[in-house]
Amino acid sequence: MLTGKQKRHLRSLAHHLDPIFQVGKGGVNENLIKHIEDVLEVRELIKVSVLQNCDQDKDEVAQELAEGAQAELVQVIGKTIVLYKESRENKQIELP
Helix, strand or coil, rough: CCCCHHHHHHHHHHHHCCCCCCECCCCCCCCHHHHEEEEEEEEEEEEEECCCCCCCHHHHHHHHHHCCCCCEEEEEEEEEEEECCCCCCCCCCCCC
16 A cells, blocks of 8 residues: 555656556456556556546446556546556566
């Protein structure tokens, strides 16, 4: 579980990132979660955008992605989700 200070730090780092994944009409599926897990191992911090044609609520999508990838949900702002997961092999982000 992240503290408020850690979430603020991660939000500041994520500000300049572009969304890597998009959740659309198909919603959240196993294939998407697997890809997100792989990318989180390399990058640790990513953004995911929820498209307008997605049937699910953005907060539900955020919760499913975080639980499926065993990642921390940093922020949901607008239709953008920020996820963080500490890398086991190439740790780059130092949390305060």
